Structure formats: C-alpha cells, structure tokens
Amino acid sequence: MSEAADLPLWAALLVSALLLIGAGLTLIGSYGLLRLERFYDRIHAPTLGSSWGTGGILVASMLLFSVLQTRPVLHEILIALFVTVTTPVTLMLLARAALYRDRTEGNADVPPMLSKDVPPTQNP
Amino acid sequence: MSAAILNWSITIAQIMLGMAMLCTIFRLAGGPRAQDRVLGLDTLYLNAMLLLLTFGMRSGSTLYFEAALVISLLGFVATVALAKFLMRGEVIE
Helix, strand or coil: CCHHHHCCHHHHHHHHHHHHHHHHHHHHHHHHHHHCCCHHHHCCCCHHHHHHHHHHHHHHHHHHHHHHCCCCCHHHHHHHHHHHHHHHHHHHHHHHHHHHHHHHHCCCCCCCCCHHHCCCCCCC | CHHHHHHHHHHHHHHHHHHHHHHHHHHHHHCCCHHHHHHHHHHHHHHHHHHHHHHHHHHCCCHHHHHHHHHHHHHHHHHHHHHHHHHHCCCCC
C-alpha cells in the first residue's frame, strides 16, 4: 500500500465500509452453512456471500483502483457478471440433484413428485 | 491517515474471509452427505476468490484479479460437474 498515501479520506472510508460489509456478510453466510440443520436450509446461506459479499468487495476494489488511477476496472465487472450468472445455475442443479437423491432413497421429509414431471423410466 | 484506515480494514476483511473459509472447510470435511460436501466446496471456491481480491487490493497488482477470475470459472465448472455426477452417476453421457 505504498501508493495509498495520497488517497482522499472519503474514498478510504467508503472503500473500508464496503469491504467490511462484504466480508462480514460472507462470514455470516458461511457460518449459516455450518450451523443450519437441513440441506435445503443450508443451500440458502452461501448466496449471502455470492450476492452482497461479492458485490461489496468488488465495488470496493473498483472504487479504490478508480480513485488511485492505476488501471481500468474491467476485471471486476467481469467477475461480478460471471458470479451473478453462474451462482443460480449451480445451486439449482445441486438442489435438483439432492432432491432426486432424497426421492430415490424414499426419505419422508421431501415433497412428493408432481404427476406432470415424472421422469422417464429408462435410464442409461 | 487514509492509508492506515485502508490497511486495517483490509486486514480485518482478510481475517473475516479466513474464518468463513474455515467454516466451509468444516462443512466440507464433516458434511453428512455428498451434496453437503459439494456445497461446501462451492462456497470455499467463492471465499477463496474474495480473499484473492483483497490480496490484490493490498498489493495493487493486476495479477490477483486474473487469478480470481480463473478461480470463479473453475469453481463453476467443478460444481456443475459434481452436481451432474450426483444426479446421474456420470458426468458426460
């Protein structure tokens, strides 16, 4: 942090606030992943880190490097776009896989399958 | 003054992200079923990416951002492949 001595005070306070909010929400989400009881409760908790945690830290980084004028801020926008697009896809795939596994094992605490989306019987 | 504020907040954020990674490692090691472990691995990828971003803010170099982008891309591919494996028993059919 040798070049940060000429950073104005408002930028330092704003970057610090965004950084602490993002890291704190990521910590809360990961602690919820550790503490919640069921898998379908636990799959909600890390999205706190992937929505506001990632957003806070990326906006803090963009603001810091834009004020310091060392380089363009294209990388952070790419990461934000990628995380925003891919997190719902991965978590919905994982939840469908967990639901399929629970149903094939006959667990009683998952909702029954609707008649319109009964899977085809032939499996390769 | 502003450099001291920024330095301390980056340090506290790195400690918080390290504790978050520790929580996901506990879930990854002792998850009751396989989908819990996959969810822990996905969250571990995300927290490692955020920790690399804070390292990049501390050092001011652009190398960490490319590493964070590659980590987020690999985490997406790994989690999709593992979820497909849990669903069907194969990755590519």
